[in-house]
Amino acid sequence: xxxxxxxxxxxxxxxxxxxxxxxxxxxxxxxxxxxxxxxxxxxxxxxxxxxxxxxxxxxxxxxxxxxxxxxxxxxxxxxxxxxxxxxxxxxxxxxxxxxxxxxxxxxxxxxxxxxxxxxxxxxxxxxxxxxxxxxxxxxxxxxxxxxxxxxxxxxxxxxxxxxxxxxxxxxxxxxxxxxxxxxxxxxxxxxxxxxxxxxxxxxxxxxxxxxxxxxxxxxxxxxxxxxxxxxxxxxxxxxxxxxxxxxxxxxxxxxxxxxxxxxxxxxxxxxxxxxxxxxxxxxxxxxxxxxxxxxxxxxxxxxxxxxxxxxxxxxxxxxxxxxxxxxxx
Amino acid sequence: xxxxxxxxxxxxxxxxxxxxxxxxxxxxxxxxxxxxxxxxxxxxxxxxxxxxxxxxxxxxxxxxxxxxxxxxxxxxxxxxxxxxxxxxxxxxxxxxxxxxxxxxxxxxxxxxxxxxxxxxxxxxxxxxxxxxxxxxxxxxxxxxxxxxxxxxxxxxxxxxxxxxxxxxxxxxxxxxxxxxxxxxxxxxxxxxxxxxxxxxxxxxxxxxxxxxxxxxxxxxxxxxxxxxxxxxxxxxxxxxxxxxxxxxxxxxxxxxxxxxxxxxxxxxxxxxxxxxxxxxxx
Amino acid sequence: xxxxxxxxxxxxxxxxxxxxxxxxxxxxxxxxxxxxxxxxxxxxxxxxxxxxxxxxxxxxxxxxxxxxxxxxxxxxxxxxxxxxxxxxxxxxxxxxxxxxxxxxxxxxxxxxxxxxxxxxxxxxxxxxxxxxxxxxxxxxxxxxxxxxxxxxxxxxxxxxxxxxxxxxxxxxxxxxxxxxxxxxxxxxxxxxxxxxxxxxxxxxxxxxxxxxxxxxxxxxxxxxxxxxxxxxxxxxxxxxxxxxxxxxxxxxxxxxxxxxxxxxxxxxxxxxxxxxxxxxxxxxxxxxxxxxxxxxxxxxxxxxxxxxxxxxxxxxxxxxxxxxxxxxxxxxxxxxxxxxxx
Numbered sequence: 027x028x029x030x031x032x033x034x035x036x037x038x039x040x041x042x043x044x045x046x047x048x049x050x051x052x053x054x055x056x057x058x059x060x061x062x063x064x065x066x067x068x069x070x071x072x073x074x075x076x077x078x079x080x081x082x083x084x085x086x087x088x089x090x091x092x093x094x095x096x097x098x099x100x101x102x103x104x105x106x107x108x109x110x111x112x113x114x115x116x117x118x119x120x121x122x123x124x125x126x127x128x129x130x131x132x133x134x135x136x137x138x139x140x141x142x143x144x145x146x147x148x149x150x151x152x153x154x155x156x157x158x159x160x161x162x163x164x165x166x167x168x169x170x171x172x173x174x175x176x177x178x179x180x181x182x183x184x185x186x187x188x189x190x191x192x193x194x195x196x197x198x199x200x201x202x203x204x205x206x207x208x209x210x211x212x213x214x215x216x217x218x219x220x221x222x223x224x225x226x227x228x229x230x231x232x233x234x235x236x237x238x239x240x241x242x243x244x245x246x247x248x249x250x251x252x253x254x255x256x257x258x259x260x261x262x263x264x265x266x267x268x269x270x271x272x273x274x275x276x277x278x279x280x281x282x283x284x285x286x287x288x289x290x291x292x293x294x295x296x297x298x299x300x301x302x303x304x305x306x307x308x309x310x311x312x313x314x315x316x317x318x319x320x321x322x323x324x325x326x327x328x329x330x331x332x333x334x335x336x337x338x339x340x341x342x343x344x345x346x347x348x349x350x351x352x353x354x355x
Numbered sequence: 356x357x358x359x360x361x362x363x364x365x366x367x368x369x370x371x372x373x374x375x376x377x378x379x380x381x382x383x384x385x386x387x388x389x390x391x392x393x394x395x396x397x398x399x400x401x402x403x404x405x406x407x408x409x410x411x412x413x414x415x416x417x418x419x420x421x422x423x424x425x426x427x428x429x430x431x432x433x434x435x436x437x438x439x440x441x442x443x444x445x446x447x448x449x450x451x452x453x454x455x456x457x458x459x460x461x462x463x464x465x466x467x468x469x470x471x472x473x474x475x476x477x478x479x480x481x482x483x484x485x486x487x488x489x490x491x492x493x494x495x496x497x498x499x500x501x502x503x504x505x506x507x508x509x510x511x512x513x514x515x516x517x518x519x520x521x522x523x524x525x526x527x528x529x530x531x532x533x534x535x536x537x538x539x540x541x542x543x544x545x546x547x548x549x550x551x552x553x554x555x556x557x558x559x560x561x562x563x564x565x566x567x568x569x570x571x572x573x574x575x576x577x578x579x580x581x582x583x584x585x586x587x588x589x590x591x592x593x594x595x596x597x598x599x600x601x602x603x604x605x606x607x608x609x610x611x612x613x614x615x616x617x618x619x620x621x622x623x624x625x626x627x628x629x630x631x632x633x634x635x636x637x
Numbered sequence: 638x639x640x641x642x643x644x645x646x647x648x649x650x651x652x653x654x655x656x657x658x659x660x661x662x663x664x665x666x667x668x669x670x671x672x673x674x675x676x677x678x679x680x681x682x683x684x685x686x687x688x689x690x691x692x693x694x695x696x697x698x699x700x701x702x703x704x705x706x707x708x709x710x711x712x713x714x715x716x717x718x719x720x721x722x723x724x725x726x727x728x729x730x731x732x733x734x735x736x737x738x739x740x741x742x743x744x745x746x747x748x749x750x751x752x753x754x755x756x757x758x759x760x761x762x763x764x765x766x767x768x769x770x771x772x773x774x775x776x777x778x779x780x781x782x783x784x785x786x787x788x789x790x791x792x793x794x795x796x797x798x799x800x801x802x803x804x805x806x807x808x809x810x811x812x813x814x815x816x817x818x819x820x821x822x823x824x825x826x827x828x829x830x831x832x833x834x835x836x837x838x839x840x841x842x843x844x845x846x847x848x849x850x851x852x853x854x855x856x857x858x859x860x861x862x863x864x865x866x867x868x869x870x871x872x873x874x875x876x877x878x879x880x881x882x883x884x885x886x887x888x889x890x891x892x893x894x895x896x897x898x899x900x901x902x903x904x905x906x907x908x909x910x911x912x913x914x915x916x917x918x919x920x921x922x923x924x925x926x927x928x929x930x931x932x933x934x935x936x937x938x939x940x941x942x943x944x945x946x947x948x949x950x951x952x953x954x955x956x957x958x959x960x961x962x963x964x965x966x967x968x969x970x971x972x973x974x975x976x977x978x979x
Contacts, residue, residue, distance in 0.1 A: 074818055192910070219911065220681060220886060220890060221885060221911075222907075222911075224888075224889035225908075228906075246818060247819075248893040249891030253891050253892075276893060277895070287820060288893065289823075290819045291819055292853075293892075293896075294900050295896055295897055295900060296871070299823045300827070302821065302822075302827065303820040303824075
């Protein structure tokens with residue numbers, strides 16, 4: 027037990043988060059649980075509004091003011107982020123876990139050049155009296171590892187002067203240079219062109235292997251997840267409906283939502299796309315009592331509407347949150 | 356109804372905005388019904404009673420009496436009507452005029468008409484407001500109507516600027532482009548597509564401006580340009596009372612406090628409204 | 638015999654920036670669209686695909702070239718084209734957030750084109766608007782709703798209904814579902830396809846999502862920096878991509894199943910950045926990133942050649958004398974094409 031515990035860098039246990047919206051309560055996350063082992067790439071897939079970004083924010087404990095953590099824990103290297111002292115929290119954010127944002131343009135401050143932002147970020151991550159020269163070298167080294175040529179010029183450039191792909195690489199460099207072990211990637215290539223996105227994703231994969239990092243990759247694109255993760259959690263309306271090895275979940279989907287989602291993705295083979303999933307995402311102010319997917323599920327029975335489904339392990343490592351897992355095809 | 360509830364919630368989050376609302380509503384109420392509620396309605400206007408001249412504030416005369424023996428409190432409340440009218444009429448004229456100028460310039464951004472209209476606007480904006488108002492008011496006969504005219508002339512450019520800004524940013528929105536592509540004519544685009552999106556900014560500004568227009572009006576009447584005696588006006592009450600300072604301090608202090616409370620009320624109200632409308636979901 | 642409704646010949650659109658630079662957004666494009674078909678236009682940023690859409694719909698005037706729509710040349714008409722022409726060519730924009738005026742109800746937005754194009758009574762307009770909503774599969778209650786209460790997919794469907802109000806023959810769909818979730822996209826796309834069959838509409842479908850294109854278009858054309866690289870019937874485009882850029886793009890797309898993975902051309906690892914349209918490379922625009930670059934590519938711009946019926950490529954590899962050699966290589970199984978070292 028102790029060995030496997032040491033191996034887990036992040037564990038989210040039964041996380042439930044709500045928001046206070048002008049007096050009413052929006053129950054977004056309802057019992058999210060997943061683990062990330064060291065050197066593992068875990069995916070969080072879901073459509074907009076399912077709570078993926080909220081989950082990432084919870085991991086770093088940067089939820090907005092009106093967020094209420096009803097229950098659950100987020101354990102980073104064994105310690106609960108909601109109970110950490112401010113000092114420990116700061117250390118975790120500087121050298122433990124870092125986030126790569128979807129839009130690199132808004133992740134970088136437009137009025138400072140790369141050098142200023144990079145050195146500032148490193149200053150807090152490295153021991154107090156590290157000389158500026160050493161910080162500079164660490165930055166150059168990091169820029170090199172993300173395949174940016176002409177590093178000195180990049181350091182002196184302002185974000186405006188760099189292309190989308192270069193900015194994203196610079197952000198990745200800043201995040202890993204501090205020595206962080208866990209990277210949270212929030213739709214890292216979505217705002218970029220496809221050929222550039224491909225380069226960025228390959229880069230992240232390569233860095234992960236070279237530096238032995240763990241990655242939590244959030245995306246709404248099933249293709250991206252399939253190519254960049256070992257383990258995946260499918261999210262719907264604040265709940266995890268299916269999780270397991272990426273291969274298993276994608277080729278052996280068991281949850282009705284996963285199946286519906288897979289059928290909606292246009293295939294390169296030209297076999298057409300389905301007509302979509304009837305209905306809409308539930309209103310978080312009055313979420314369904316039972317399974318949150320039940321209003322739209324073609325297989326839903328009485329029990330699905332009234333009681334939350336159990337989390338069943340239908341094959342080793344493959345978990346589904348459904349009463350009828352294994353019966354649907 | 357749902358929207359109203361939500362908006363009230365946002366507005367009332369700031370307690371001080373509610374204070375502003377109360378002050379502003381009280382002022383408006385008194386402007387309409389004040390003359391039926393004051394202790395000495397006949398003192399508003401020409402009335403003389405030298406036996407009661409220059410009395411200090413007491414329970415009988417809340418703000419004291421002036422040189423003519425008139426109750427200052429009643430006169431202050433009595434002046435509200437014209438004060439409010441000045442504010443309302445000036446804004447009701449300058450806002451639409453400014454809007455039209457700004458929206459046409461903003462819609463045709465980059466073209467000659469934009470440059471012409473906005474440079475005219477700039478010219479008006481660059482003249483110190485008080486000087487412009489005084490210049491106009493002094494040329495014309497000094498009365499309420501003309502001072503309203505003077506203030507209107509220098510007020511519309513601000514609304515032109517505001518509308519210009521909003522229109523320029525909306526210019527590239529897809530629904531505006533669609534309207535053009537479908538063949539909609541300019542009046543439709545201005546009034547049905549752009550105006551609804553400008554309304555919240557314009558209304559907020561109008562509320563905040565109310566206070567400033569009132570001060571401008573008071574300044575004009577202080578300088579002798581506005582409402583003439585014996586009708587009461589806050590500014591002229593202050594100017595005629597200045598030479599009696601500090602002995603008969605109540606001649607000037609109470610009208611000044613009245614102006615302050617009115618302007619404060621509209622400012623706080625305007626702040627609250629901009630919070631409420633500003634965070635409205637798109 | 639299917640009628641050709643749109644014929645674009647040598648279309649050019651250049652923009653002059655305030656600092657004097659010339660942006661060659663569209664630089665000599667030839668396209669044809671036939672009645673009832675979907676022509677797909679693929680490209681990344683700077684490819685000029687949206688510019689083509691805006692010229693077609695009248696927002697810009699072409700710098701040069703001809704656009705023959707049902708016999709009339711509308712290349713330089715811009716917004717001065719006839720009302721009828723405005724009604725016949727309609728567009729659905731990418732961003733559901735700004736396609737509808739958030740301060741007007743769905744009903745009002747739908748009735749706008751009706752007001753402009755048809756002189757009918759108010760009650761008839763309302764009836765027609767409800768009919769349009771029904772056509773796109775939305776409930777009639779949406780008439781009184783404001784866009785902010787609608788989801789992204791629903792807003793796009795409303796945009797679609799609005800575009801249909803004038804009975805167009807050609808609909809330009811500029812990335813209509815790029816901002817939508819996959820399940821919502823499926824709903825919108827399937828509705829658009831149904832409508833196309835019911836109303837015999839022609840679509841110009843613009844997207845960067847090749848997997849989507851595969852299932853929607855009859856023919857596909859791919860653009861790079863304002864120039865056409867390749868054009869072919871859909872199946873052939875995906876099974877036998879000839880242009881190096883097409884191959885690079887196809888090998889970059891993330892796919893969700895192993896079956897599709899096998900379809901992709903062997904990893905042409907994409908390299909380099911897309912140059913800015915202000916600085917289009919001399920010769921072939923793709924020469925900065927092409928693994929098959931030859932000396933001629935740096936000097937001369939290639940011309941479009943038809944290498945098999947309906948399949949056009951614009952690349953020096955396919956000039957007549959080198960064609961047979963390359964053709965043999967292109968027809969070999971995918972595994973044999975190895976990426977060259979840069």
